[in-house]
Amino acid sequence: MPFVFVEFQGLFWALFGAALSVGLAGIGSAMGVAIAGRAATGVLSEKPDLFGKVLVLQALPGTQGIYGFLVTVLMLVRMGWLAGTPLPLTELEGQMYFAAALPIAIVGLVSAIYQGKMAAASILMTGKRPEISTRGITMTALVETYAILALLISILMWTQLPS
Numbered sequence: 142m143p144f145v146f147v148e149f150q151g152l153f154w155a156l157f158g159a160a161l162s163v164g165l166a167g168i169g170s171a172m173g174v175a176i177a178g179r180a181a182t183g184v185l186s187e188k189p190d191l192f193g194k195v196l197v198l199q200a201l202p203g204t205q206g207i208y209g210f211l212v213t214v215l216m217l218v219r220m221g222w223l224a225g226t227p228l229p230l231t232e233l234e235g236q237m238y239f240a241a242a243l244p245i246a247i248v249g250l251v252s253a254i255y256q257g258k259m260a261a262a263s264i265l266m267t268g269k270r271p272e273i274s275t276r277g278i279t280m281t282a283l284v285e286t287y288a289i290l291a292l293l294i295s296i297l298m299w300t301q302l303p304s
Contacts, residue, residue: 150230150232150235151229151230151231151232151233151234151235151236152220152227152228152229152230152235153235154230154232154235154236154238154239155216155220155230155234155235155238155239156220156222157239158216158235158238158239158240158241158242158243158246159212159213159216159217159220159222159238159242160213161239161242161243161246162209162212162213162216162242162245162246162249162295163209163210163212163213164209164246165209165247165249166205166206166208166209166210166245166246166249166250166253167206167209167210168250169202169205169206169249169250169251169252169253169254170202170203170204170205170206170207170209170249170253171206172202172253172254172257173202173203173205173253173254173255173256173257173258173260174199174200174202174203174257175257176202176254176257176258176260176261177198177199177201177202177257177260177264178199179261180260180261180262180264180265181195181196181198181199183265183268184264184265184267184268187268188268188271191267191268191271191274194267194271194274195264195267195268197278198260198263198264198267198274198277198278198281199260199264201256201260201278201281201282201285202253202254202256202257202260203253204253204285204288205245205248205249205250205252205253205256205288206249206253208245208288208289208291208292209245209246209249211292212242212245212292212295212296212299213242215296215299216238216241216242216299216302219238219299219304220238220302220304228303228304230303234302234303237298237301237303238302240298241295241298241299241302242295243295244291244292244294244295244298245288245291245292245294247291248287248288248290248291249288249291249292252284252285252287252288252291253288255284256281256284256285256288259280259281259283259284260277260281262277263276263277263278263280263281264277
């Protein structure tokens with residue numbers, strides 16, 4: 142009979158959630174920064190003096206990856222993984238860790254991509270009218286709101302996890 146997971150253990154669920162938190166948010170940030178970077182290279186090829194303004198806009202979609210990383214570190218510390226003494230979590234407890242990771246994992250992935258698209262538009266706007274670049278930063282940062290809300294929910298859920 143081939144090896145089949147009949148039942149996932151608690152630690153598996155917890156580590157899977159932690160991996161999704163950092164992984165999906167990180168993928169979204171990489172994609173968002175790349176989307177903005179493509180626009181930035183076009184603008185900078187014509188106006189290299191705008192590097193500072195463009196760099197700020199390109200960096201903004203990278204924050205979701207940081208949020209996913211933060212949640213993952215908090216979870217790994219709570220479950221004793223970093224200390225080398227992992228908790229013997231029940232399946233339900235592991236699923237609680239998994240659930241706590243989902244808000245920032247999913248919202249981090251999606252919001253970073255859309256923030257990258259907004260940053261790209263703002264970079265193009267900055268290329269045409271550098272004096273209004275702060276408006277582009279503001280519009281790009283508005284997308285961040287939803288990543289911050291997801292981070293807060295993941296942290297609030299984390300506070301209730303078994304340790």
